[in-house]
Ligand SMILES: NC(=O)C1=CN([C@@H]2O[C@H](COP(=O)(O)OP(=O)(O)OC[C@H]3O[C@@H](n4cnc5c(N)ncnc54)[C@H](O)[C@@H]3O)[C@@H](O)[C@H]2O)C=CC1
């Protein structure tokens with residue numbers, strides 16, 4: 001049995017994680033971290049499954065009072081980072097879906113996990129299909145160095161570009177030399193028209209109601225284009241990855257960044 005804390009239980013992802021835990025025999029909810037409802041039981045919050053576990057506004061108190069093995073964080077970049085550090089400090093393995101950490105923050109929590117010899121998972125995308133899309137894009141970049149990433153999300157998303165787009169760009173960077181794309185003399189007549197620039201590759205972020213999470217990686221070559229596309233239609237798409245991460249993190253003694261390191 002793996003004892004789990006969920007941070008962000010009323011959110012779109014946090015509530016989906018509670019539904020997932022309710023259906024699993026090897027995961028047990030021992031507490032939640034939320035920014036309201038201190039000391040309430042999860043079962044008393046409208047719309048959440050009938051867990052007896054207590055809600056804490058104070059993450060430290062939650063980590064001290066519950067006998068947790070894993071903390072699943074699905075909150076915001078600011079609090080996700082704080083929770084990840086606190087979790088490692090308390091000997092609880094973090095499984096982090098929250099996106100928007102800076103490079104420095106990622107390095108800091110990686111170092112802390114090494115110092116504590118404690119496993120941690122940070123996965124910008126828990127959907128198996130998205131992990132495959134990123135791996136296929138990495139492979140394609142060997143043959144097609146010209147590439148642009150288009151990510152599309154619901155309009156409540158706080159960070160842009162998405163964690164998945166940042167991770168995709170990082171994987172592509174491992175395969176190709178830095179290169180400027182487009183005409184060397186191109187000029188934006190409206191600022192931002194060409195998107196964000198990562199090592200010469202462009203990322204375009206779209207935010208609209210009705211969308212969930214979608215990405216296209218478009219490669220261009222002589223007389224041809226190749227598009228690798230993934231679509232999450234709902235948050236259930238992420239839950240097998242959250243479950244797998246909770247299980248695998250128990251066997252790790254270091255931090256892994258990306259679900260591809262856990263998939264066989
Ligand atoms: N890795 C993955 O596969 C996925 C990651 N995400 C990421 O997960 C995060 C959450 O996404 P959503 O659920 O869509 O957002 P959301 O806005 O629906 O939920 C975030 C929740 O965090 C709570 N929260 C904010 N500050 C808090 C604090 N100090 N303590 C505890 N809870 C706090 C909010 O009250 C809210 O309920 C985002 O960073 C998003 O990018 C989202 C989908 C998939």
Ligand SMILES: O=C(O)C1=N[C@H](C(=O)O)C[C@H](O)C1
Nearest residue numbers: 099124125157162163164213
């Ligand atoms: O906020 C979201 O919704 C998502 N966030 C993650 C990201 O930033 O890549 C994963 C997925 O795209 C959904």
